[in-house]
Amino acid sequence: MVVSQLMPRRDDLHTILLIGSGPIVIGQACEFDYSGTQACKALREDGYRVVLVNSNPATIMTDPGTADRTYIEPLTWQALEKVIEVEKPDAILPTLGGQTGLNLAMDLARRGILEKHGVEMIGANAEVIARAEERELFKATMEKCGLETCRGRTVKSLAEAREVLAEIGLPAVIRPSFTLGGSGSGVAFNKGDFDAKVQRGLDLSPVGEVLVEESILGWKEYEMEVMRDADDNTVIICAIENFDPCGIHTGDSITIAPAMTLTDRQYQRMRDASFAVIRAIGVETGGSNIQFAVHPETGRMIVIEMNPRVSRSSALASKATGFPIAKIAAKLAVGWRLHELPNDITQKTKACFEPSIDYVVVKVPRFAFEKFPEADSRLTTQMKSVGETMAIGRTFKEAFQKALRGLEVGAFGFGSDGKDLWGTPHQPSLDEIKARVAVADPDRVWYLRYALKAGLSMDELYEITQIDRWFLDQLAQIVEIEEQVRAVGTLAGLGEPLLRKAKQAGFSDRQLATMLSVSELDVRETRLRLGVVATYKAVDTCAAEFEAETPYFYSTWESEDEVPAKAPGKKRVMILGGGPNRIGQGIEFDYCCCHASFALREMGIESVMVNSNPETVSTDYDTSDLLFFEPLTCEDVLNIADRVKPDGVIVQLGGQTPLNLARALASAGLPIIGTTVDTIEMAEDREKFRDLLDRLSLKQPASGIAKTLEQARREVARIGYPSLVRPSFVLGGRAMEICYDQAQFERYVAEAFAVAQGQPVLIDRFLEDAIECDVDCICDGEQVIIAGVMEHIEEAGVHSGDSACAIPPHSLSPELVAEIKKAASAMAKSLGVVGLMNVQFAVKKEDGEPQIYVIEANPRASRTVPFVAKATGLPVAKVAVKAMAGLTLAEQGVTADPQPAHVSVKESVFPFVKFAGVDIVLGPEMRSTGEVMGVSDNFSMAFAKGQLAAGTTLPESGTIFLSVAREQAKEAMVDIARRLQTLGFDLIATSGTARTLSAAGITVGVVKKLQEGHPNLIDFLIDGRVQLIMNTPRGKGARTDEGRIRAASVMHGVPCITTLPAAEAVVRAMEAQREMPLSVQAIQDRFPGVASANG
Amino acid sequence: MASAALALEDGTVYVGESFGATGTVSGEVCFNTSMTGYQEILTDPSYRGQILTMTAAEIGNYGINAEDVESGRLQMAGFVVRSASRIASNFTSTGTLHDYLAAAGVVGIQGIDTRALVRKLRSQGVMTGVLSSEIHDHKQLVAMASSAESLVGRDMVREVMPEAARDWSDKLDAWSEPLPQPSIGGELPPAAAEKPLKHVVALDYGMKWNIARHLASRNCRVTVLPGSASADEVLALSPDGVFLSNGPGDPEPLTYAVETVRGLVGKLPIFGICLGHQLLAQACGAKTFKLKFGHRGGNQPVMDLSTGTVEITSQNHGFAVEEESLPADLEVTHRNLNDGTIEGLRHRTLPAASVQYHPEAAAGPHDSAYLFDRFRAMLDAV
Helix, strand or coil, rough: CCCCCCCCCCCCCCCEEEEEECCCCCCEECCHHHHHHHHHHHHHCEEEEEEECCCCCCCCCCCCCCEEEEEECCCCCHHHHHHHHHHHEEEEEECCHHHHHHHHHHHHCCCCCCHHHEEEEECCCCCHHHHHHHHHHHHHHHHHHHCCCCCEEEEEHHHHHHHHHHCCCCEEEEEEEHHHHHHHEEEEECCHHHHHHHHHHHHHCCCCCCEEECCCCEEEEEEEEEEECCCCEEEEEEEEEECCCCCCHHCCEEEHHHHHHCCCHHHHHHHHCCCCCCCCCCCCCCEEEEEEEEECCCEEEEEEECCCHHHHHHHHHHHHCCCHHHHHHHHHHHHCCCHCEECCCCCCCCCCCEEEEEEEEEEEEEEEHCCCCCCCCCCCCCCCCCCCEEECCCCCCHHHHHHHHCCCCCCCCCCCCCCCCCCCCCCHHHHHHHHHCCCCCCCCCCHHHHHHCCCCCHHHHHHCCCCHHHHHHHHHHHHHHHHHHHCCCCCHHHHHHHHHHHHHHHCCHHHHHHHHHHHHHHHHHHHHHHHCCCCCEEEEEEEECCCCCCCCCEEEEECCCCCCCCCCCCCCCEEECCCCCCCCCCHHHHHHHHHHHHHHHCCCCEEEECCCCCCCCCCCCCCCEEEEEEEHHHHHHHHHHHHCCCCCEECCCCHHHHHHHHHHHCCCCEEEECCCCHHHHHHCCCCCCCHHHHCCCCECCCCCEECCCHHHHHHHHCCCCCCEEEEEECCCCCCCCEEEHHHHHHHHHHHHHHHHHCCEEEEEEEECCCCCEEEEEECCCCEEEEEEEEEEECCCCCCCCCCCCEEECCCCCHHHHHHHHHHHHHHHHCCEEEEEEEEEEEEEECCCCEEEEEEEEEEECEEEEEEEHHHHHHHHHHHHHHHHHCCCCCHHHHCCCCCCCCEEEEEEEEHHCCCCCCCCCCCCCCCCEEEEEEEECCCCHHHHHHHHCCCCCCCCCCCEEEEEECCHHHHHHHHHHHHHHHHCEEECHHHHHHHHHHCCCCEEECCCCCHHHHCCHHHHHHCCCEEEEEECCCCCCCHHHHHHHHHHHHHHHCECCCCHHHHHHHHHHHHHHCCCCCCCHHHHCCCCCCCCCCC | CCEEEEECCCCCCEEEEEEEEECCEEEEEEEHHHHHHHCHHHHHHHHCCCCEECCCEEEECCCCCCCCCCCCCCCCCCCEEECCCCCCCCCCCCCCCHHHHHHHHCCCEEEEHHHHHHHHHHHHHHEEEHHHHHHHHCCHHHHHHHHCCCCCCCCCCCHHCCCCCCCEECCCCCCCCCCCCCCCCCCCCCCCCCCEEEEEEEEECCCCCCHHHHHHCEEEEEEEEEECCCHHHHHHHHHHCEEEEECCCCCCCCCHHHHHHHHCCCCCCCEEECCCHHHHHHHHHCCCEEEEEEEEEEEEEEECCCCEEEEEEEEEEEEEEEECCCCEEEEECCCCCCCCCCCEECCCCCCCCEEECCCCCCCCCCCCHHHHHHHHHHHCCC
């Protein structure tokens, strides 16, 4: 049809190397699994051999079937060079693995490794990347092509920075070069603040550079997602407008697509400028993200920055429009042109167009400050959010309210729910409201409503917040509808028109129920009786101009529904996802949900995915047969079920989110498949669980349950100290603490009750110095497979999500492991588990004999499922889903526990670098955001690789600081010190520890405690005179000396080990590294033959 | 809020809220997928007599202003949106969309399932409809819709073209001049030397003003003549070239205009846009046909067959040139990548070229502005 000479893919390339983005950290999350997985599929579809390197086992991209050769290895240039030596790739595609992948590719280029091995950079070469990433070069390029950037420049010293400040004035923005997610960026409002931020930025930047520039605080902020092919065909995929004006990292801003408040001329100018940027920088093919600031009164437009790669925003843009940016970027990199590629969604049209959208998309970030009470929760140009949720509606109001309830923070929209303070004794005063809306923090959005309720004028609110008046007016309209509903006052009086209007404005049944003092189900019944039902519309890239072939839907409240009817004879199973990432619930659960889809597809069952997280593979339109991009609330799920009529619903894979809905969904008649809701609840029911363990003759630490403070005090008196206090039904160890005495107990039990929100609080005897184990198993109701036994490195008491662990156990005897397996198996059978179960055990030596205690059992997917799958080669989640769908383990041919021939270590990764001053000591409350995996023939090397992968650079020489708190641990420290000395390290310690070590004949230098003056350890850290800290805690908190030392170590990039078992493992790792070189191995070689089975 | 209803000839009735002017209008119901530029669209004379649905959900957000105007008045009969903003938020705005429509007598409706409407038009083709804020009897509305006059065979150019000749001198301003595109490294192409003044006659069938601005910006003195002008009238002005503008409706009945163009082909360099493209094709012997639901929006991909590159274009047409009817003299220069229809033509031997889409943008992308440079080159080559 179209007359054009086809320019097919490049056939001079055969093998292409892709680098993943590593562990989930703030600023780099599931979106790079999504983009990397798409890229792998796209390149393999074209016949290329794809070699993938990523240290993160919880990814779909590291499944053995995703790439041809998969290396779960540390993302260091040394490991990459080894992979290059073995695999001999022709090209490297550096633009799909986030900032990590890009930086690593640049490192390989700078070190001459790419050139040495003849590896070509495709998509964007080193020169192009440098032009985009090096600020001065970028600014100079922009100036050359006639575009404005912020005034200011890059400096290498504080003195230089002060000169720039004299030119541009305060407030000034400080951005360190080459840091992740804008780490270390900030706005300075006074000179002292300025000096501090510049100094910190200089320290954080790997090249010791910071950019100092004029502030554009309060300007309108936009992002343009641009794609370009080798023929210079260039298109905009999506324009995103930030609700929060400039000054807040776009990852922390509420954002909206399409752009809402630009005239066509203003938009086209930004489009022209975007093209000018990508051409000037020279990104040859692929996607880029370009950020603009627009002055609200003059329209002056400034280019803030560009990312010459796919990004978090491009993942958002892909989900917002249906245009698969990463997939197309990969295809363009190997020579295809946009118009040669089909638009998957329409099939009939080509990828060379600009999506038009007939709905509104709102993204809201999710924060985790409750985990870091010492951190500053004000939002700045440094990203602090840990996840995000996206909602689609036919109007802004609808999408906005849906996004707020999709956030899963207890809100069901814009107020009028259980979280609403308005009309309660805690209603904020006008002064407080004004103060709170002036500060951008995670709670500002609620105060915007209070401001409107309190009658603050639009102009006043705009003056304080600089949020565009259009957005403020939309919020005012939501409040007006709320007030109309409240004025009616009764459900019976509401009537169809107002009910529909409220639903169209995004009000949930729960909000209406709260306003009208009825139950959520009452609202639902009335609604259904009046015929006010959700309708589903397709995300189709083209505003309905062409027919959509891909079933990607969102709900709204209109006249026409587009969901296809169930095919005759086909079964449909709904999978409930995990919602926005948060600490304790993230990519691991999304991995499980994706595998559920893959398993169902293999069984010929239609999979229906429900999720609200735009970063994920689960919300890729081709993961499942039907995709519903919806909040995970009872109402939203029931509405979808009304439409798709599922034959089964899976609640055990998405983490706590779907589990919290399970009872209500089951009561509403949804067919939950796998382990029953009764069983899930029974495992949480202390008394029933104790009965079960008694029947099986299994031991449990003394425990109790309390619904009141009084009860809690009685229980702790019975159980004794140390005891562990935590709320029930909460993932990730939120508000979980170990109490050694009454005073600690009183403090933490109060917090636990607050978090529990009406649910009981659990109290357990804490087993000090016990070894903790995790077991993941699969049961079909009859037979059990123990997929993996993981021995934790850190002692019991450190949250299992934060602890490192190893498969197989590295210190437990085979007999003990067998006994643990037997116990888990017996529990699974007795409970009648169908699907996955995770059991936590503690092994404590009592009178010289190891005793096994059951800590808890959770009949659902655990965070460790993907790690176990990668360590054993068994596709754990898929096997479990097939069991849920009715295939026995025997029918699946899974009859024996996997026995891996190598050792795999999982190590956790923490966000401390984003939260200056926070104490990093580990405890029962989970704080890690991600994980990595190290694999080797032996534990020591596997642990060493885990450390490398987690970014902990263990020194080869230099000085190590030792400090051990507890008396009984000193002996162990002596052994560690002796071995470190043998390795040639200099040791330093404060006087107490130094005395112990000297007495044992070890040479050790003495360093002052902080309160003893200078030079103390912090001075050593600042001067780079200490390379590793081993500090086991006496006390906790940022205000203690130890806390300050640990926080300082993070800021200065010196690794700090906080538990004795980890210190021992680190020494073993350093010894191993001395003895053998780092080696790499593809997962396909570890498990020959599983690639096809584990797609 | 007062209600309004949109009835289609097939019997469908959508009930929503009235906004803009009150009243009852009929016309062809069509849709536009542009996400920005509603004011330019409202003032585009090619929409004469139509009831237009915007697919973008939130319309009116940035209000209306003094600059985004493409003709002397609003030509559209009715305007359909999912959600109309009650405020205007932009530093350029001078009022709200509601007030603008009310003052111009354009009847509006909001709050209906515009996506359902678009899906109907897409699958069944455009149809006639009635939009009313006054009549609430659905049967009556449907009857009116079925008897409403179709666009086909109607001369609508006479309703929108100017009455008298006039000179045009306004150039593009800084906000609408496309930004120059750099090469790698940021180098901009050297500024072109000022070319000598040329005189262009623009035959106005309902011309968008941004076309004239583009011509003026290329140092053309533009004389705008009513679309009914004869070839002799044009030639009497001894221009260096002729421009054939866009305009509303069916090109078929415009025999007088075709006659004029036929009298000019070969005598002067000619460039046509949209209706002007269809008139040039007809003058050379080709035929036009009605598309099922037209091309209206700012995201239509078009390939320039001479370079193989793709431009994203602004479009607004319900008719197109029929491939089979093309005479040997005409060569296809541009094609739509979505449906393969003809988007550009050139005479093989004479200086005459045309495009079906809108290189002047307003609203829409600037990718095709080069076509004005090509026209200028045609003028310079004479």
